[in-house]
Amino acid sequence: MTNLALLTAYVIVISLYVNLGIALYGIFARPSLVKKLIAITILSDTANAFAVLVGYRWPREALPRPPVIPELPVTRSVLEEYMQSAVDPLPQALVLTAIVIGLAVTLFIAFITIQYYRLYGTVDVRKVRRK
């Protein structure tokens, strides 16, 4: 593993934590439901990026490859090389599931927020509470 890979990993991890902080701030401290929705999407994307990062790997003697077998027919040597260099596909699969469910929830919250605006004339939770 080169120093560049290590540096990249540090930069990614630090920026993910900054993202996490921003997302939590948005969810807890911003009164607008729209801002909260944006913050929730940032939070879920941060969590997904973390999962993918954990599934990433930098093999000792090869460059990391996506989990797709590049050639047919699949011989034993192709399979062996694939197993030695491909990144972990499981977090990617779980993240895909999480993205779909996150999207479904986001859609629903977006519709609810629009409905709030129609009924109360505002999406500020402090004003909604007083009404």
Add this chain to the structure above:
Amino acid sequence: MVKKSDVFVAISIAVFVLSLAYVTSLGGLGPLPPVDARKIAYAYLNLTYNPWQPFLTAFALESVTAIIWDFRGLDTLYETAVFYGAIIASIALYRGVKISLSKKEWSKLGLSPIAKTVTRLSFVLIPTVAASVALHGHLTPGGGFQAGSIATVVIVLAIIIFSRYFLPKHGVSKNRALLFRSIGLMGVGLTSIAILLAALALGTNAYIFQNQAKLNSPLSFPARVDDYTLGGSLLFFNLFEFIAVAFGFTIVFLLLSVSEEEVRKVVTRD
């Protein structure tokens, strides 16, 4: 004037994030980036396309799709159900609202003829890309969900470039989209039990979500036709999921493009 509660929230978020970062720096996630994959990753990578273990492999070239629709297929079925439920809930919020047609000359609405002509071209190109992503989902990165999302770009473009009356005028209605979406979901459901139904008819054993033949159940989806790798049931799952997701999103964007006045009439019962 800074409120006490704001300070409290800021400090607690900072403490939370910093303590998580400290755990990571101690090696809570292992070395980053990891050098070795986990054992389960090796198992999945090994069984994605493995002619020497025909009872365990998925015969697809893409491991992520193999996991999503074969190894952990039931997860994905429930995930699709969640997605379905969320869109049903969104439709329920719009109950009673009709997507009306314009009384005005709708072709005069929208952006300039240049934008419209370019968009008409992309009406052919974007679904082509989407179909290729869906049908190659078991060979290259991609799959049903991604393809469905790509296809929905057409709907968004149509609403923005041609105005919201364009789609209803051309027969894209909420109920029709709901019908196609249900067909897609029924396809996903039927594919998951297709082998089981065939086994019941033939009097042999089978599993739900079976793709390739297992040790005690001999039936399987075709893994290859001539020179083409089909990935067994993965091709069908990707295709039906593509239909379901594309039309699900179509419903969402149709609802979002409804005139605010019409919705308010229904919501406030004027």
